[in-house]
Amino acid sequence: MTPPLDGLRVLDLTRALAGPFCAQMLGDMGADIVKVEQPGVGDNARAWGPPFQGGESSYFLSVNRHKRSIALNLRDARGAEVLRRLVAGSDVLLENFVPGTLDRLGFSYEACAALAPNLIYCSISGFGQTGPERERAAYDQILQGMGGIMSMTGAAGGEPMRVGIAIADIMAGMFAAYAVQVALYHRERTGVGQRVDTSLLEGQLAMMTYQAGRYFATGDAPGTSGNMHPTIVPYGLYRAADAFFNLAVGTEDLWRRFCAALGLEPLRD
Template sequence: MSIQEESVRDTSVRSGGPQEPTPGLIPLTDPSGEASGGALQDLVVLDLTRILSGPFATMTLADLGADVIKIEQPGQGDDTRQWGPPFQGEEAAYFLSVNRNKRSLAVDLKSAEGLAAVRQLALKADVLVENFRPGTAARLGLGYEDLSTENPGLVYASISGYGQTGPDAARAGYDAIAQARSGIMSVTGEAGGPPVRVGVSSADLVAGMWATIGILAALHEKKRTGRGQWVDISLLDGSVSWLTYVSSGYFASGETPQRYGSAHPTIAPYQAFATADGFVMVAVGNDGLWRRLTTALNREELAVDERFASNPSRVAHRNILIPLLEEIMLTRRTDEWVQALDLAGVPVGPIQTVDQALIDPQVIARGMVAELEHPTVGALKMVGCPVRLTRTPASIRTAPPLLGQHTDDILSGLGFSTNRIASLREAGAVQ
């Protein structure tokens, strides 16, 4: 149900790894030998979002095949187009990271004609995603109640800081504030140190993921009823949902969870250790793994020490156990420990920097680094889509769009004449 078919199948996508088909990035074929489309190829998604949470959700839908039309302000576009350095050519790396596989329609929502065009798109769309402050879309005539009257099958997703209800619904939302209020920051950081923000914008990203899940659930329900519904996602809700076992521990004990750095509050040893040349993460999740670790360390006596024989006792005596292990781990290099613990069957991994992670052989083999051609940047590398479907794989088909790159195509698909589009552009309503 693409509003207008476009040459989006030209995909100069190259896997960052071996030149063999990689599920999820290189289109697979069905038993008939025909290239299979994405799982969501019949969906039109109107994207009224900007920054990170919404664009991450709509990019995921686009990777899965949806026709995503991104609405941007003429002359400016998504705020993240200016979020640099770093830039690649004239494009901000931040914008490029979450806007592939989309078409850009640059239209001024303050213009009556521009707003009317967007509303026309909304009445044809299967999904609309917005991350305005609550009430803003409704004031523009693009709220759920208004649009669903004429498009009852519309799945409408709103992402906001605090949701559409509650005493703080009208407040602006920011990732760092959601991390702070949700309790996530309170359990992040070294013991005895200050609370720390997660190194990526976790509140934004988890909200985008929950929005995607909510949209897919609503689309599934629509098959039974023919009716869409409103998906209400907040940054704060999403971050609170991540508390899972941390919150259960509090409910069970009444004790406020603390910071443990890289360690785990209820498992030991389960943390990072410094080595002779770096850091390694060791995850001993049960007593059998503990015995394997002591053998690999040539310290079998620790396995039968009553202070360390069971996980509860190791947790209770972690202040004694961890310094012992820290001293041992400093005696060998990271690669030596990884090899030794792997051989012993103990879960282990090097703590890699971002540049190291992006050339990790497993990351490359899974197609999680892709490369495609951008019209002004040239060769553009980006992180791939982690969803693996055997018949309808996710794919990276087109580069993040230039501002207004598809304005004419999209408006033509709505029935706008060339003269009318030119008139709108001359008036500044579109770009």
């Protein structure tokens, strides 16, 4: 079966995690990914180890499958010319520079759209392309704190806790991949490319869903609750004689069945 994005060329100017994860998702669906890296250094994540496999960090390898890489100095006239040719032959451009950086290098959306009129130009940043924080660099650790997820993670009543994976980066990459595919669908219908963007902060705020709803409804900011659900019981992590186990009884029907299974019928109602 032919992958859904077969024949699509993605020019990946990103590094670290959010952008490479987005490009990898598009590659998983069949897109041809050309990754542009800094000469002599490459993607910073190449050195984020140990562990290393074949000279590359496992971190880098985890978000860069399907890709062919080229090293280009974008401040050099020759490197810039090569990039212009790559832009002209691409369907999608991904970048996660601090907003304004590519504009100063001559690769703004407008400049790239002049080379490839149907181009989808996707930007990922820490705080968005506009606003007072737009020029701030960002890392997952910082955005987990600013987005609110750390204030709800950790032992009940305890200190804020970072989630064990780079959830801010990963969510931003997923939202970017989603935006690119919506823009491609729009291009398929209209023939028109466009610029789309997302940020680590936007992704974190979007994740708040019912926790944000609780705050808007009550005015009470949610705090840490450990492994227990704030409104559903039993729903959490419990200790047995020989190990921990997860239990999620999320509906009245499940509660009745749970009581029957444990011989606790008097508690059903």
